Amino acid sequence: MPVTNKSAYDVKDLGLAPKGKMRIEWAAQSMRVLKLIQERFLLEKPLKGIRVSACLHVTTETANLAITLRDGGADVVLCASNPLSTQDDVAASLVKDYHIPVFAIKGEDNATYYSHIQSALDHRPQITMDDGADLVTTILTKGQDLVPGIIGGTEETTTGVIRLRAMAKQGVLKYPIIAVNDADTKHLFDNRYGTGQSTVDGIIRATNLLFAGLKVVVAGYGWCGRGFAMRSRGLGADVIVTEVNPTRALEARMDGLRVMPMAEAAKIGEVFVTLTGDKSVLRKEHFEAMNDGAVIANSGHFNVEIDIPALEELSTAKRRVREYVDEYEMADGRKIYLLGEGRLINLAAAEGHPASVMDMSFADQALSAEYLAKNSKNLGPKVYPVPTDLDEMVAKLKLESMGIAIDTLTPEQVEYLASWSEGT
Ligand SMILES: NC(=O)c1ccc[n+]([C@@H]2O[C@H](COP(=O)([O-])OP(=O)(O)OC[C@H]3O[C@@H](n4cnc5c(N)ncnc54)[C@H](O)[C@@H]3O)[C@@H](O)[C@H]2O)c1
Secondary structure, eight states: OOOOOGGGOBOSOGGGHHHHHHHHHHHHHTOHHHHHHHHHHHHHOTTTTOEEEEEOOOSHHHHHHHHHHHHTTOEEEEEOSSTTOOOHHHHHHHHHTTOOOEEOOTTOOHHHHHHHHHHHHTTOOSEEEESSSHHHHHHHHHOGGGGGGOOEEEEOSHHHHHHHHHHHHTTOOOSOEEEGGGSHHHIIIIIIIIHHHHHHHHHHHHHOOOOTTOEEEEEOOSHHHHHHHHHHHHTTOEEEEEOSOHHHHHHHHHTTOEEOOHHHHHHHOSEEEEOSSOSOSBOHHHHHHOOTTEEEEEOSSSTTSBOHHHHHHHEEEEEEEETTEEEEEETTSOEEEEEGGGSOHHHHTSOOSOHHHHHHHHHHHHHHHHHHHHHGGGOOSSEEEOOHHHHHHHHHHHHHHTTOOOOOOOHHHHHHHTOSSOOO
16 A cells, blocks of 8 residues: 555655665665565565564665565564664655655654654554664563564664663563574674675765775774774774773784774774774773874764763864764864764765675564564563574575585485594
């Protein structure tokens, strides 16, 4: 049914739809695993009549997921999972061309952001799809009446999974959640190669800096940090890593990178990027030590990794010098440049992860929604992994879509690997 009621959606400008449609179709070309799932969903309708509220970055890739869920029979609405990550043309096209209600406008203020989350919840979801657990958190704090109707939810990112595990541990989680982030076909690829490339892309689009020879400080050597460090080094940057986890710090060192505390790195770095899921990783004492012209950005989920209030307090003047660059002038005349208001720079200043990698993440999402629809009765209010067979199937289909064949175990090898008495 066409969406005609204005209150049924809230997007910037429906006139942007033609551009959004072309970009959605462009992304679809690189999402061949999701396409296979979509074709099956069209025939089998595994989500028939199920109301899905999705709170995800409103990008071309998310559009293809929403269309796949709709084709599987779901009644889908979408809101943004970050105020700066919405692609307004995509939001417009989803409403106009695909008749999927969207509540998201790039640059919306906090009040609008949360009112859009509320609009997505007014849909009375049976499945929630989160990127950062904002839907679940809002349901638990303000929408408990929705809980009896919910069969389950999915979570896309590391920070969300951490929040949800904390809820489960404290006994406040009310329905099963599938931790899509933790699937191998998600974090090994999306967090590493997706965040790696798109964070570089966001910084370059925001600043036009040359990475070759640049001293880049990477805070956090997890999946995202490793990816970003690897890609920065590939462009010729001198990469310095800061960590709090000794094993990860050691890994960074043995990957050939310099490792030191942020207090030391602050004096040396030219570009600083936080990818930790933690708060106040860059703070007052670091801003005080930074050189004139230092550029700071975040690619972790929330905009708390850089202590922006401390930066505001230290500064005597602030101006926007490029679209995604705010210049903060310190009392001693030094200037520090904050990118994308401290929000995920790959989504604020660039287009987020390339479609080819989101193909796997969103295949995991679609299959997890189907799994919930079939199995929710057997699941309790806990955080569950994506079933291994689904995760492996996504890897297999992705390889096939890339035209890559691999070996299979011979019967003799199967026996050998299952035995403890062989090999003597
Ligand atoms: N930008 C994106 O599009 C995108 C994509 C995926 C995930 N994320 C987000 O990025 C963040 C990191 O995700 P991940 O999968 O790499 O997590 P991860 O758990 O694999 O890695 C985080 C690393 O940060 C380190 N860390 C924590 N506090 C630190 C501190 N104070 N200083 C230095 N290091 C610290 C941890 O020890 C860990 O090694 C999360 O918030 C996640 O939700 C963003």
